Amino acid sequence: MQLTVRDLCKTYPNGVRALKRVSLQISTGMFGLLGPNGAGKSTLMRTLATLQDPDSGSVEFDAFDVLAHKERLREVLGYLPQEFGLYPNLSAETILDHFAVLKGVTDRRERAAQVRALLEQTNLAPAARQAVGGYSGGMKQRLGIAIALLGRPRLVIVDEPTAGLDPTERHRFLDLLAEIGQDIVVILSTHIVEDVHELCENFAIISHGEVLYSGSPTAAVAGLRGQIWRRMVTRAELPELQRALHVIATRFVAGRPLVHVHHPESPGPGFEPVEPDLEDVYFFHITGRTRRTP
Ligand SMILES: Nc1ncnc2c1ncn2[C@@H]1O[C@H](COP(=O)(O)OP(=O)(O)OP(=O)(O)O)[C@@H](O)[C@H]1O
Numbered sequence: 001m002q003l004t005v006r007d008l009c010k011t012y013p014n015g016v017r018a019l020k021r022v023s024l025q026i027s028t029g030m031f032g033l034l035g036p037n038g039a040g041k042s043t044l045m046r047t048l049a050t051l052q053d054p055d056s057g058s059v060e061f062d063a064f065d066v067l068a069h070k071e072r073l074r075e076v077l078g079y080l081p082q083e084f085g086l087y088p089n090l091s092a093e094t095i096l097d098h099f100a101v102l103k104g105v106t107d108r109r110e111r112a113a114q115v116r117a118l119l120e121q122t123n124l125a126p127a128a129r130q131a132v133g134g135y136s137g138g139m140k141q142r143l144g145i146a147i148a149l150l151g152r153p154r155l156v157i158v159d160e161p162t163a164g165l166d167p168t169e170r171h172r173f174l175d176l177l178a179e180i181g182q183d184i185v186v187i188l189s190t191h192i193v194e195d196v197h198e199l200c201e202n203f204a205i206i207s208h209g210e211v212l213y214s215g216s217p218t219a220a221v222a223g224l225r226g227q228i229w230r231r232m233v234t235r236a237e238l239p240e241l242q243r244a245l246h247v248i249a250t251r252f253v254a255g256r257p258l259v260h261v262h263h264p265e266s267p268g269p270g271f272e273p274v275e276p277d278l279e280d281v282y283f284f285h286i287t288g289r290t291r292r293t294p
Helices: 041-048 070-076 092-102 108-121 137-149 167-180 193-199 217-223 235-244 278-292
Strands: 002-011 017-027 029-034 056-061 077-080 155-159 185-190 202-207 210-215 228-232 246-253 256-262
Touching: 002 041, 002 185, 017 029, 017 041, 017 056, 017 185, 017 202, 017 210, 029 041, 029 193, 041 155, 041 185, 070 077, 077 137, 092 108, 092 137, 108 137, 137 155, 137 167, 167 185, 167 193, 185 193, 193 278, 202 217, 202 278, 210 217, 210 278, 217 278, 235 246, 235 256, 246 278, 256 278
Parallel strands: 029 185, 029 202, 077 155, 155 185
Antiparallel strands: 002 017, 002 056, 202 210, 228 256, 246 256
């Protein structure tokens, strides 16, 4: 399975250029789309889910033209939007049954089997008959993914699904995605670097509507090896350091700034080399863009 996105552009009527020639090649497995708030992730997700049209560009899924055959994509699509409403008085079982009908699972037995299997898979079986108004945030997200998985989709798009979940629920949700992502295309949009690190074989970094990096997390990290340096500094030293060097991140350790700097060799006394992680990769690209276009 292959999703090919070519040169997608989108400018909103207020002049915001949300997508600037976005091109991506996405294969079976988990693909992470990482970027800060306002990067254009939701715009891209909605476009791939055929809910809004780009100004130009193309999308192909398994060699068919998605923008020309939206119904065909919708038959194989599962989409979990950033925000969705659920009728609070209905049970998960009833909601899933309704959505299964909408997805065209008309055979009653087949529908009951799918609903039961999804309730089990998302760990909601014990609460299947409770009104969802009483569900926790994590339970609602799991029900959201169960709805998205009805009709056995081959492309699943989830938009910032772990925002606001506690660590236990977050891991439970990520485990669920990892299981799903084994044999279909799953696109996970997020601003949480950890989510991508834990789950995705491939990912892209997007900021201000532009793809800044696309590839595997391992290759991205390897590409920065030997070029990340750190030093404890004082708050007073920070502005000058930021002017002189490419500071990619400032973390605080016991109240003191610890800067991570990108430099081909040691930037000076007091700096020590750091084994880069995906967060360094992310901030390297995000801050690099800002330095290019102040
Ligand atoms: N309907 C709209 N009309 C005008 N501008 C919009 C619209 N939707 C989004 N935007 C703008 O387009 C840009 C990209 O927004 P988008 O929601 O796609 O980003 P995002 O990466 O999903 O961010 P977030 O994580 O905050 O949802 C932002 O500047 C946003 O304000």
